[in-house]
Amino acid sequence: MIIKNGYIIDPSNKREGVFDILIKGAKIKEVSKNIKAKDEEIIDAKKKIVIPGLIDMHVHLREPGREDIETVKSATGAAISGGITSICSMPNTRLSIDNSENLELLKGIIKKDAKAFVSIVGAITKGRKGKEIVDMKMMKEKGAIALSDDGDSIQDESVMLDALKKAKENNLLLISHCEDKTISKSGVVNEGIIATKLGLRGIPKKAEYEFVERDIELAKKAKAKLHIAHVSCKESVDMIRKAKRDGVRVSAETAPHYFSLQDECCVTYDTRTKMSPPLRSAEDVEAIKKGLIDGTIDAIASDHAPHGKHEKEIEFDLAAFGIIGLETSLALAIMNLVDPHTKIFGVGVEGKRLSWMRLVELMSANPAKILGLNHKGNLSPGSDADITIIDPEKKWVYTKDSIRSKSKNSPFINWQFKGKVAGVVVGGKIVFSR
Amino acid sequence: MALTKSLYAKKDKMTTKNTVTWTKKDLLGLEYLTKEEIELILDSARSFKEVLARPLRKVPTLRGKTIVNLFYEPSTRTRTSFELAAKRLSADVINMVKESSSIQKGETLIDTARNLEALKIDIIVVRHNCSGAAMMLSRSVNISVVNAGDGWHEHPTQGLLDIFTLREKLKSIKGLNVSIIGDIAHSRVARSNIWGLTKLGANVTVCAPEKLIPAGIEKLGVKVTNDVDEAIKKADAINVLRMQFERDKTGAFPSRIEYFKAFGITEERLKNAKKDIIVMHPGPINRGVEMSAEVADGANSVILEQVTNGIAIRMAVLYLVSTAKKQRR
Numbered sequence: 001m002i003i004k005n006g007y008i009i010d011p012s013n014k015r016e017g018v019f020d021i022l023i024k025g026a027k028i029k030e031v032s033k034n035i036k037a038k039d040e041e042i043i044d045a046k047k048k049i050v051i052p053g054l055i056d057m058h059v060h061l062r063e064p065g066r067e068d069i070e071t072v073k074s075a076t077g078a079a080i081s082g083g084i085t086s087i088c089s090m091p092n093t094r095l096s097i098d099n100s101e102n103l104e105l106l107k108g109i110i111k112k113d114a115k116a117f118v119s120i121v122g123a124i125t126k127g128r129k130g131k132e133i134v135d136m137k138m139m140k141e142k143g144a145i146a147l148s149d150d151g152d153s154i155q156d157e158s159v160m161l162d163a164l165k166k167a168k169e170n171n172l173l174l175i176s177h178c179e180d181k182t183i184s185k186s187g188v189v190n191e192g193i194i195a196t197k198l199g200l201r202g203i204p205k206k207a208e209y210e211f212v213e214r215d216i217e218l219a220k221k222a223k224a225k226l227h228i229a230h231v232s233c234k235e236s237v238d239m240i241r242k243a244k245r246d247g248v249r250v251s252a253e254t255a256p257h258y259f260s261l262q263d264e265c266c267v268t269y270d271t272r273t274k275m276s277p278p279l280r281s282a283e284d285v286e287a288i289k290k291g292l293i294d295g296t297i298d299a300i301a302s303d304h305a306p307h308g309k310h311e312k313e314i315e316f317d318l319a320a321f322g323i324i325g326l327e328t329s330l331a332l333a334i335m336n337l338v339d340p341h342t343k344i345f346g347v348g349v350e351g352k353r354l355s356w357m358r359l360v361e362l363m364s365a366n367p368a369k370i371l372g373l374n375h376k377g378n379l380s381p382g383s384d385a386d387i388t389i390i391d392p393e394k395k396w397v398y399t400k401d402s403i404r405s406k407s408k409n410s411p412f413i414n415w416q417f418k419g420k421v422a423g424v425v426v427g428g429k430i431v432f433s434r
Numbered sequence: 435m436a437l438t439k440s441l442y443a444k445k446d447k448m449t450t451k452n453t454v455t456w457t458k459k460d461l462l463g464l465e466y467l468t469k470e471e472i473e474l475i476l477d478s479a480r481s482f483k484e485v486l487a488r489p490l491r492k493v494p495t496l497r498g499k500t501i502v503n504l505f506y507e508p509s510t511r512t513r514t515s516f517e518l519a520a521k522r523l524s525a526d527v528i529n530m531v532k533e534s535s536s537i538q539k540g541e542t543l544i545d546t547a548r549n550l551e552a553l554k555i556d557i558i559v560v561r562h563n564c565s566g567a568a569m570m571l572s573r574s575v576n577i578s579v580v581n582a583g584d585g586w587h588e589h590p591t592q593g594l595l596d597i598f599t600l601r602e603k604l605k606s607i608k609g610l611n612v613s614i615i616g617d618i619a620h621s622r623v624a625r626s627n628i629w630g631l632t633k634l635g636a637n638v639t640v641c642a643p644e645k646l647i648p649a650g651i652e653k654l655g656v657k658v659t660n661d662v663d664e665a666i667k668k669a670d671a672i673n674v675l676r677m678q679f680e681r682d683k684t685g686a687f688p689s690r691i692e693y694f695k696a697f698g699i700t701e702e703r704l705k706n707a708k709k710d711i712i713v714m715h716p717g718p719i720n721r722g723v724e725m726s727a728e729v730a731d732g733a734n735s736v737i738l739e740q741v742t743n744g745i746a747i748r749m750a751v752l753y754l755v756s757t758a759k760k761q762r763r
Contacts, residue, residue, distance in 0.1 A: 193650030197465070199565035199586030199622060202649060269566030314542055315564035317585070 001428065002037050006045030006389065010052060011361040012378035021050065023385040026428040031379055043430070045389055048422055051360045052377050053085025053386030054330060055367035057175075057253055058229055058301035060322070061118075064105055065094025069407045070306035072106075073113040075326065078304075078404040080432040082327040083421035085386035086117040086367075086376055088301075090150045091128070098123035098134045103142045115431055117386065119145040119371065121175060124163050128152035133163050136170045145371055148175035150229065151276060151321075155181055157214060164222035173370065174219075175227045178211035178236070179277065188317055190263040190278040198266065200316060203278050209235035216243045216250055227370055228252040230303050232277040234287035241296040251370045252291075253299040256325060256332035259288045261411065271312050271319035272411035275303075292337060293354050298366045302329040306407030324405045328398055330390070331417035333359055364388075385428040394420040456754040460572040460579040463588035464629035472630055476598050478750035479743070485522060486746060495753055496525035499556040503529045504546070505582070506562040511717060511741070512582050512592075516559050519748035528555075543567060544574045551575045557752060560584070565622075578755040586620050592716050593626025595747040597634065599740050600671055603712055608635035613665040615641045615697060616675025616724055619648040619686070623716045627673055628654050641665035643697070645686040662697045663706060671712035674699055674724050690723050699725040704734065712736055 001023040008019045008031065020035040021028060056079065062070035072089075079087050089106070091097035097106060097120060110118045122144035126132045130152060139147065147167065153176065154160045160176075167174045184207035189195045191202025212228055216239060219226035231237060231254045240252045257275060262285050266273045273279055291297040305322025312319050337354050368377025375383045400413050424432035454470040464472065485493055501520045503513050513529065520527045541549075543562070550558055557578040560568050565585030572579040583589040601607055612631055618624045618640045631638050632655045639657040640647065641664070652658050659665050666672060677693060688696070704711065713725070713734045721727045730737060 191649050193653045196648040196650050197625070197654070199584070199588070199625060269569050310542065313544060315562070315570065316566045317564045 001041045001043065001385075001425075002035055003043045003045050003050055003387065003389070003425075004035075006048050006050030008050045008379065009356050009360045010379040011357050011365045012052075013380055015379070016357060021379065021387065023425070023428050026385055028379055028381055028383050028385050030381055043389075043423065047391070047393070049356065049390040049392050051388050051390065052364045052368075052379050052383075053388045053424065053426065054083050054363045055086040055371070055373070055377055056084045056302050056304070056326065056329065057088045057227075057299055057367045057371065058255070059087040059089055059304045059326065060092065060306065061089045062093060062306055063109060064102070069308045070405060071113065072109050072118065073115070074404065074406045075304065075306075076113070076115040076118065078324070078326040079116045080424045080426065081404050081421065083330045083388040083390065083424060084116060084326055085388065085424060085426045086119065086373065087326075088119045088121050088145065088371070090121050090148060091123040092150050092152065096123050096127050097121070097144075098126050098128070100138055100142055103139065103144065107143065116426055117376070119373070121146045121148050123147065124149045124154060124174065125159065130154040130156055130159055133159070133166060136166050136172055140170050140172055144172070146173040146175050146227070148177065148229070150175070150177045151179075153177045153179040153181065153211065157218070160215065161218045161222060164218050164224040164226065168222050168224035173225045173227055173372075175229050176211070176215045177229045178208050178215060180207045180211050183207035183210065188274060188278070189266050190280050192263065192281060194263040194266055198269065200266075205233040205235055205280065205284070208233055208277050209239060212236045212239050216240070216248055219250060220246075220248050223249070225249045226251075230255045230258065230277060230301070231288065231291070231297060232258045233280050233284045237287045237291040237296055241291070241294075244296065251298045251366075252296065253301040254288050254292065254297050255301060255303040256329050256336075257323065257411070259285055259292065260332045260336050265411065269316045270411065271314070271316055272323055272409055274316060274319055274321055275305075275323060276321040289337065289353065292362060293358070298362070298370060300329065300333055300362045301367070302326050304405070305409075306405055307409050308407060312409045322409070324403070324407055324410050327404060328410065328412045328415075328417075330363065330421065331398070331419060332412070333363065334392075334419040335417055385425055387425040388421060389423040389425075390419055391422040392419045394418070394422070396420045456757055459576075459755060459758045460568075460581075461590050461751050461755055462569050462572060462579070462581050464590050464593050464626045464633070465588065467633070469633045472594070472597070472633060475594055475747065475750050475754060476601060478754060479594070479598055479746040482522075482749035482753070483743065483746035485749070486742065492522055492524060494524045496520065496523035496756060499525045499756060500554070501525050501527050501557045501559060501752065502550055502555050503527065503582070504550070504558050504560045505529070505531045506560075506567070507532070507583070509561055509583070512561065515741070515744045516582060516748050519745050519752055522745065523749055523752060525556075525752070543571065547571045547575045551577050557755060578758070580751055580755060583622050585622065586625070587622055588626045588629075589622040589716075590626050591744065591747050591751055592623050593630045594751070595740055595744040596623075596627055596673055596714055596716070597630050598743050598747055599714065599736055600712065602739075602743070603736065604670060607631060610636045610670045611639070611668050612636045613639040613641055613669040613672045614675065615662060615665055615672055615699070617646045617677055617687075618642045618651065618675075619646045620678065620681070621675050623673075623675060628656055632656070639665050639669070641697070643688060643693075662699075663703060666699075666703060666707045666711070669707060669711055671714060672699065673714045673716075676716060676718065677720060677724050679720075690720075694723050698723065699729050701726065701728050701732065704729065710734070714740060717741070
């Protein structure tokens with residue numbers, strides 16, 4: 001297969017411009033100008049942007065256990081239509097991914113149903129109860145790429161330190177959802193004027209950044225690798241910036257909603273604006289963007305969280321936290337981060353806010369590096385042929401009917417976007433085209 | 435921002451006479467009303483109050499209409515007031531309270547509302563412990579929804595009857611100094627009063643122990659103090675909130691005695707106030723907690739007049755929402 005005349009953006013090889021990509025089997029063979037075709041299939045990518053397939057580090061598959069709201073099949077279908085070729089499945093499924101049996105079960109489902117590459121994030125503690133640490137050696141051997149208790153953030157500092165030490169011994173990455181539940185309590189929206197107006201219980205930013213600070217300190221002590229999930233507030237960004245300067249092995253992600261929406265969006269009690277951490281203030285949104293631009297935040301991950309109608313279309317206080325995001329992640333990043341006036345097919349590629357190069361870093365190259373997926377996130381010869389082709393000029397509307405996820409809990413329904421995925425290659429095969 | 439639109443946008447239709455017509459199918463909160471709309475309710479309530487003074491206290495205004503009082507929280511006073519208001523307007527009334535309905539069987543709020551709509555009900559009056567419940571209902575049905583108190587969010591008819599009482603006593607709200615004293619953080623009465631009073635041009639002060647002042651409240655255009663004497667000093671009126679000890683799970687509350695000492699309204703305290711200061715309370719009163727019995731029954735108290743005015747306000751609201759054409763959706 002040859003992808004011809006695409007505008008290639010490949011941060012790992014610092015390559016940008018019009019090139020052809022030759023794919024043999026499941027691997028990239030060659031990237032250069034004017035590759036001569038013999039009998040290969042040719043994909044015309046003229047006027048399209050061609051990038052290493054996007055990697056989403058934070059996805060809730062809901063399977064096994066909640067196949068009524070999402071499955072490996074439906075989620076990976078949604079992923080590829082959003083240009084995402086690799087995802088990490090978070091372990092807070094009904095059957096907790098904390099033992100070899102459940103891990104094998106999930107691996108079996110993935111092998112059978114997945115349309116994209118799925119890496120498994122296992123739990124840190126049994127039942128994600130924050131007490132007894134799982135058998136990390138076994139989890140690693142069975143193929144867990146990282147460990148996290150995600151929403152069931154480990155409250156006990158000594159357990160977290162112990163986990164980080166064991167993760168270091170096993171060379172595993174720990175992903176931390178930073179939330180001090182003694183502070184967030186039963187809060188549902190960001191603490192501040194919006195919560196006050198709405199008469200809803202607030203979640204102070206402190207609930208997040210105190211644990212960001214705690215986990216950075218613990219990671220430093222344990223000399224372990226720590227990845228901070230879905231950073232939402234200014235203070236967290238500042239702490240991570242400082243930690244990186246101090247040489248701590250910390251990386252961080254944010255989700256598209258934290259740079260696209262703010263707490264003011266909650267004023268109609270639309271439960272599609274209810275997430276954990278909550279949407280923050282305008283000041284925080286700016287800080288997140290700054291962190292994305294200056295390299296403090298390494299990755300954009302969707303935190304795709306499907307919920308059924310009966311769990312979301314109820315009273316705000318009672319509704320589940322989280323939104324789906326696989327199909328809007330890239331579009332929101334383009335809309336809110338990349339300067340819309342950027343000329344891709346010219347010299348002025350550097351955007352007002354951030355360049356396409358940086359965007360690809362955030363959504364593909366960096367997640368690959370953080371996860372140690374060396375053959376992904378780049379277009380080097382020998383790497384996996386996971387490729388996303390984008391039509392940057394294509395205008396489109398995200399409609400409810402078009403959603404491929406089994407759940408429809410998105411606040412972005414009927415939003416207009418510019419820049420749409422035109423084709424996706426996973427393991428050398430075209431898995432999606434429109 | 436795309437998600438924030440709709441609610442505030444609706445401008446009133448102004449006729450050539452510069453009078454306001456009511457266009458909203460619902461009453462969800464005073465935040466969402468204009469000054470003119472609030473005044474329209476107050477003016478209509480004045481006419482309905484006259485009805486209450488007649489020997490036969492009934493008008494045929496809503497004959498043939500059916501109103502459901504959908505109450506998810508225990509309430510005697512507000513429910514009775516709404517029921518009376520509906521009956522004075524000749525509407526049929528059904529009371530649905532949490533203990534006695536399908537609410538207990540796990541039906542969702544939206545399902546309950548849609549069923550009521552299918553039963554050809556005209557107006558749902560809803561009281562709910564979750565903030566935003568009334569707004570959620572209003573989005574899911576075409577019939578009118580009147581908020582009778584949602585969580586800590588708003589209790590618009592209480593705010594309106596407080597303002598009505600003040601206007602009756604002091605003619606105009608503009609320029610009045612009104613202090614709201616008590617648990618501001620968890621009070622829907624406080625929020626409705628703040629929106630309504632500030633829209634009509636009053637200077638509002640809120641006064642509570644620091645832990646019961648919600649974050650950012652000053653951005654609503656009110657002064658904040660922890661000193662009750664300060665709050666009373668220049669006030670033309672004080673609205674003293676009920677301390678809901680029974681609901682305190684936060685541990686933010688002082689003890690009853692501590693609270694009375696620091697914030698309780700007593701005759702002693704009122705000596706430093708304007709002589710004809712108006713004392714209001716939404717009820718039910720904890721005598722000896724937020725105010726002394728002497729003050730509650732004293733010459734400055736308008737607490738029982740508030741109760742009467744409540745019926746007039748609710749008649750006005752039920753009447754006005756029933757005049758609105760279906761618009762939203």
